Amino acid sequence: MKVAITGASGFLGSHCVVSALNKGYSVRVLVRNTQKVKSALKMHGINSDSVEIVYADLEDETSLDNGLDGVDYLLHTAAIFSLSPLDAESMMTVNPSSTKALLLSALKHKLKQTVYVSTMGVFAPIDGGDIDENTETSTGLGPYTKSKIESEKFARQFQENGLPLSIVYPGGIFGPIDPNPTLSDSMGMLAEILKRNIGVTAKEAKLAMVDVRDVAEVCVGALTSEAQCNRYHVWGELVTMDEVLDLVREITGRDINFYSTPLVLLDALGLMGELITLMTRIRLPLARESMRMFTQNARVGGPGLIDQTPITEEFGYPKFSLEESLRDALVWLSENGHLNAQQSGKLANI
Secondary structure, eight states, X not given: OEEEEESTTSHHHHXXXXXXXXXXXXXXXXXXXXXXXXHHHHHTTOOGGGSEEEEOOTTOHHHHHHHTTTOSEEEEOOOOOOOSGGGHHHHHHHHHHHHHHHHHHHHHTTOSEEEEEOXXXXXXXXXXXXXXXXXXXXXXXXXXXXXXXXXXXXXXXHHHTTOOEEEEEEOEEEOSOOOOTTOOHHHHHHHHHHHHOEEEEOTTOEEEEEEHHHHHHHHHHTTSOOSSOOEEEEOOEEEEHHHHHHHHHHHHOOOOEEEEOOHHHHXXXXXXXXXXXXXXXXXXXXXXXXXXXXXXXXXXXXXXXBOOHHHHHHHOOOSSOHHHHHHHHHHHHHHTTSSOHHHXXXXXXX
């Protein structure tokens, strides 16, 4: 059993490589930067000689097609992910086109199964209703979510036309071992909470938080699943920022102060940050899309019931509770230099 995995140098992709190897797959990683994937695998304790490393670029359809020659399965986790307006054009172009190219290649090579990693963001803005495998995608909140919605259109078309294809929708991913030097978006947010010690938030907003190891298990498990469900929601637990902060305080012993603020102010901060970024070309953490993820969520009180029954029945989800995931993530951030001793609180003494 040979599986090709895209995005293997990233947070989720590297964990998928670990899960696939543990399940006995022969793994080929399709990457643009060979050294980057070797570094990511090393962080997981994996010798790069244990996987086949093949060059492939999301903007080079020929390399993507060649990368699937001789494999049985495809796990597509790669995408350009950014909440900065500076990356809007590339996301809107590359994410849909690379997804379409890989799915066409999977069809051409007659792969046994393809798993495409989407995002819960394709259902944003949410309306507060329940979400299951039949829920249609929404209109998006900005360039990233819109690019994934366009990618999703291709994926659903291929499903309808009979391609063996499953789609996975992760929530905000946390956990240990994030190979990104500047951290992935969710892990970066967690680190910033402890670095800044004070901030503003939308109290009514609900965050979907899920352990990266649980998402990887679903992605790899879906490669050989015989169940009828082919759209898997892996949102994790829906929690408020207050609940997250309470857990972070308990785990670190730190006194962290975040204050609820009017939603219109958060939207204004996002717009201001985006305008400054566009004028100066300096990437600021504030942007309209990132703020709208909180504010539109808060306005409807979060999503309704998220049907995660299929992943519980098929893959034994979840293996990790929210508290376990947060603790493992915070310990890893502390031990790997992303937090100093003062920011780490009592974790620095572990």
